[in-house]
Amino acid sequence: MIDLPPFDALALSLHHSPGVHAMLLGSGLSRSAGIPTxxxxxxxxxxxxxxxxxxxxxxxxxxxxxxxxxxxxxxxxxxxxxxxxxxxxxxxxxxxxDAASGEEARQPTKAHHSIARLVAAGKVKVLITTNFDRLLEGALRTAGIEPMVIANDDAVAGATPLVHTRCTVIKVHGDYLDARMNTDPELADYSAATNDLRTCPRFTASLSLERGDWQ
Known part of the structure; x- marks a missing residue:
């Protein structure tokens, strides 16, 4: 058995199985854009x-x-x-x-744009993030991709099946401009609508949306 370095194995998997993988993105992604962790x-x-x-x-x-x-x-x-x-x-x-008064607006980082290029190339279709900001969506739009964004239960109900979208961004903690952001006690379990993303026939992707069990 050939023991490939993890990065090489992932690169090969992305190449040979485009659109199969989902990416889980945390607050470090936006740190260099000036948004604190x-x-x-x-x-x-x-x-x-x-x-x-x-x-x-x-x-x-x-x-x-x-x-x-x-x-x-x-x-x-x-x-x-x-x-x-x-x-x-x-x-x-x-x-x-948001940037303070007189400061330039926060801009997507190289990491955001690199992820957008992976999506544009068809390598990744589902992006799961705990971030509240919209820099990821901005990078995707710069790459010519209008993502389907799921940040609350209403969005789940009206969402297009994952397999039929070019890119789906799932914001499990909500969006910073939406007053329905969740606190930790409210996230002890995700809502039924969010959990149904992993079992609903309309959403055929290898995702497990139970807290702490992302695949």
Missing amino acids: GWEITLDLIRRLGALDGLTDVNDWPKWYFEKYGKAPNYFEILDSLASTQAERRLILQSYI
């Missing part, structure tokens, strides 16, 4: 909590949080404590994703 947002949210106690200069914010609340920092839990409604959570996250 989930952990970086968490640290800043902790600073906001500290400011309520009059603190501005703490060397170890996660340690301070643990000592005050008796638990490790959790991104969604902290966000939920600062914003009581989905609309308020959306506004907080939008402040991290």
Whole structure:
């Protein structure tokens, strides 16, 4: 048996089985575009909590949080404590994703454009992302591809079957301009509509949408 390096094996698989693979994309994809990662947002949210106690200069914010609340920092839990409604959570996250006044708009990175080229070449058709931003969609459109975006249950209900789309972007945590973004407790299980993507006859792709079991 030939023991190929994982990268070479993946490259061959993409070449010989175009459109079969799905890509799972996390927050690091947009980091170089100026959008902070989930952990970086968490640290800043902790600073906001500290400011309520009059603190501005703490060397170890996660340690301070643990000592005050008796638990490790959790991104969604902290966000939920600062914003009581989905609309308020959306506004907080939008402040991290949109460029500040006077700054240039966030632009897709080389990684976004590389993924778009894979889609344009027909190698990948399904992109699953935990990101709230729209840089991936922007890169796809620059490559001449209008993706079908699934970011909530309504989109699932009206979606075209995966096999009949050139590209489907599944945003499992929602979109930052949609007030229906989810918190961690709400994501203990994905909605029935989202989970049905893996079993509905209309969606024939090798995807498992149960939390922690992506294929």
